Amino acid sequence: MNADLRPFSLPLSDPFETARGTIERRDGFLLRLEADSGDPADGDRPDASVGVGEATPLPGWTEHHDECEAALRNAAETINREADSEPDADAPLADLGETPAARHALDLALADLRASREGVPLYRHLGASNRVETVPVNATVGDAGAEETLEEAKRAANAGFECLKVKVGARPVSADVERIEAVSDALPGIELRADANGAWTRTQAQQFLDAMGDKLSYVEQPVPATDLASLAALSGPVALDETLAAVALEDALDADPHAVVLKPMALGGPRKAVELAEQAREADVLPVVTTTVDGAVARTAAVHVAAAIPEHAAxxxxxxxxxxxxxxxxxxxxxxxxxVVPQGDGNGTADTWGYHD
Known part of the structure; x- marks a missing residue:
């Protein structure tokens, strides 16, 4: 097996703010694996010998860009050094535990290659037993006044979205309650979620949950990521997002959440995301797949991950x-x-290696 690495830089349509500052571009790496052709006698397709993975680090969720690059270059060197032998292709993953974006690239490239050899879409390789044509997705409604929030929500509903995630936490709790109530009253058939990005205290979060009643499916990350005591004490449906970047899933589940938000890029790859989704289901917790504003390779893989999880949530x-x-x-x-869930072999993005938008 041989490995190649290529950097990329993708400008955003509009900058967005994070706790660590403004992001204007998504910089990362594509990892391409090329293996010897498979053996048709083993059911492999002899021409399906390429897999492509993506690493798009986002500090706060993953390692920094330079750490990601160093980890990927080390992994690629290891793979290329052993190219003429028959090493365990998964072995380099063990060295990437502290660099989840880099691990995502290798894990995805391996899964893409193997699914292509099997002649199945990636989601089937990840464990789906039935064909899945589409998965539901939510629209995100940004922070704004009640009137602007409602208008944005109506546009999303008119575009066919049946689930809306409304950003909250930048205004007084009473103002966010007013915004959600305006949308709920005007669009009674729409599933509503709120996302506070850890902005509230326990008291504020409980005030919001009490005011919302059954108008929301859940509020995402109402208090800071590591405040597990407050998360566990809250009465009402809560989803954990940033918490999963701070603690292990089993510790997060001790807070008894309604849902967990799974970002394959931050978790170390599509196979890891599916594994954690299964653990969440076993604990009667809803898994919700999302991205870290990734490029087409990782974003498509996240769709496959969602398709591989039974009873797809938006x-x-x-x-x-x-x-x-x-x-x-x-x-x-x-x-x-x-x-739309791609039905071609693998992730379906192998040709991105030579693509220029």
């Missing part, structure tokens, strides 16, 4: 429009509130 996968340019064509487009 996922945060409608992020392609956040990029001004991309790694390749969008083969998992969103229409009428659903993302």
């Amino acid at each position: 996922c945060g996968l409608a992020t392609a429009t956040m990029l001004e340019s991309d790694l390749g064509p969008d083969i998992a487009p969103v229409a009428d509130g659903r993302a």
Whole structure:
């Protein structure tokens, strides 16, 4: 097996703010693996010998860009050094535990290659037993006054979205309650979620949950990521997002959440994301797949991850429009509130290696 690495830089359509500052571009790496042709006698397709993975680090969720690059270069050197032998292809993953974005690239490239050899879509390789044509996705409604929030929500509903995630936490709790109530009253058939990004105290979060009643499916990350005591004490449906970047899933589940938000890029790859989704289901917790505003390779893989999870919840996968340019064509487009699941072999993005938008 041989490995090649290529950097990329994707400008965003509009900058967005994070706790660590403004982000204007998504910089990362594509990892391409090329293996000897498979053996048809083993059911492999002899021409399916390429897998492509993506690492798009986002500090706060993953390692920094330079740490990601160093980890990927070390992994590629290891793979290339042993190219003429028959090493365990998964072995380099063990050295990437502290660099989840780099691990995501290798894990995805391996899964893409293997699914292609099997002649199945990636989601089937990840464990789905049935064909899945589409998965539901949510629209995100940004912070604004009640009137502007309602108008944005109506536009999303008119575009076919049946689930909306409303950003909260930047205004007084009473103002956010007013915003959600305006949307709930005007669009009674729409599933509503709120996302506070850890902005509230326990008291504020409980005030919001009490005011919302059954108008919300859940509020995402109402208090800071590591405040597990407050998360466990809250009465009402809560989803954990940033917490999963701070603690292990089993510790997060002790807070008895309603849902967990799974970002394959931050978790170390599509196979890890599916594994954690299964653990969440076993604990009767809803897994929701989303991205870290990734390029087409990782975003498509996240769609496959969502398709591999039974009883698909609406996922945060409608992020392609956040990029001004991309790694390749969008083969998992969103229409009428659903993302198309590619049915070709593997992830379906191997040709992005030579693509220029």
